[in-house]
Amino acid sequence: MRIVLLGPPGSGKGALSQQISAHYGMPVITVGSVMRRAAAEQTELGRLAKEAMDSARVSDELLLALLRIQLPQMDLGKGFILVDLPKNAGQADVLDSVLSDLGAGVEAVLNLEVDRDELMERLVGRITCDNCGAQYNLYVNPPMVEGVCDACGARVVRRPDDYEETISTRLRVYEAQMGPLLQYYQLTDKLH
Numbered sequence: 001m002r003i004v005l006l007g008p009p010g011s012g013k014g015a016l017s018q019q020i021s022a023h024y025g026m027p028v029i030t031v032g033s034v035m036r037r038a039a040a041e042q043t044e045l046g047r048l049a050k051e052a053m054d055s056a057r058v059s060d061e062l063l064l065a066l067l068r069i070q071l072p073q074m075d076l077g078k079g080f081i082l083v084d085l086p087k088n089a090g091q092a093d094v095l096d097s098v099l100s101d102l103g104a105g106v107e108a109v110l111n112l113e114v115d116r117d118e119l120m121e122r123l124v125g126r127i128t129c130d131n132c133g134a135q136y137n138l139y140v141n142p143p144m145v146e147g148v149c150d151a152c153g154a155r156v157v158r159r160p161d162d163y164e165e166t167i168s169t170r171l172r173v174y175e176a177q178m179g180p181l182l183q184y185y186q187l188t189d190k191l192h
Contacts, residue, residue, distance in 0.1 A: 001026065001079040002104055004086070004190075006181070007112030008174050009167070010122040016112070017081045026079045029071075031058060031087075038066045045069070060087075064094050076104050088177055089184040109185040110192050111178075116171065123167045127156045 001024060007013045017028045035058060038049035045066060052058045063085075074080070086092040099105050125138040131154030136143050143150050161170070185191040 002076075002099070002107045003079070004082045004106050004109040004185070005112070006084065006109065006178065008114065008119055009170050010119045010126075011112040011114045013083050013112060017083045020081055024078060026081055027074060027076070028081045028083060029074075029085065030083045031063060031085060034063065034066050034070060034085075037070060060091055060094075064091065064098070067095065068098050071098060071102060071104075076102070079107075080104075082106070086181065089180040092181060092184050106190060108192055109190045111182060119171065120164065120167060123162055124164050126162050127158050129156050130154050 003020070005013050005017055020026065021028045035049045035053050038046050039053055040046065045062075048062055049066060052062055067085075082095075086095050096105065121139055122137065125140070127136050127138060127143075128134070129136075129149035129152060132149060132152045134149050134151045134156075136150075136156060143156055147155055149156050160166075182191060
């Protein structure tokens with residue numbers, strides 16, 4: 001199974017991809033995993049990946065160059081799950097070419113659709129432990145003691161990008177980017 005998993009921020013892509021991966025033994029490939037893997041290498045691309053991670057700006061060219069190098073090195077025999085990759089129709093076209101060269105073209109694109117109000121509640125209520133990374137939601141899964149992690153006792157905080165105005169902007173940007181990408185995959189009958 002070779003899957004692209006798309007969905008707006010807060011739709012549950014991360015959790016779902018981990019469940020699919022555990023069940024089928026397939027690797028999960030994300031922008032973050034590609035960048036971290038490259039940054040760990042002592043190469044020019046590794047240096048560029050580290051710089052891109054530090055500035056939180058990853059160019060299409062760098063990402064696709066890294067995928068061209070990394071995908072052939074991965075065990076893709078059982079398939080893979082690409083999460084939030086590609087991010088636009090241009091990336092999809094190049095990615096299809098790379099995967100085709102490997103004989104591992106995308107078989108299905110799953111687009112998670114979640115009600116906008118539910119997304120806002122999930123994202124605005126999200127808080128994370130500073131120490132162990134445990135995640136909570138103020139509305140549906142708060143820590144037992146306000147502001148304190150159940151797992152390790154450290155403080156829990158809201159990320160700077162989890163405020164309502166920022167989230168609304170992220171969702172608008174996502175929707176604008178996804179239209180052409182979803183249409184690209186719809187034309188190939190892979191979109192579900």
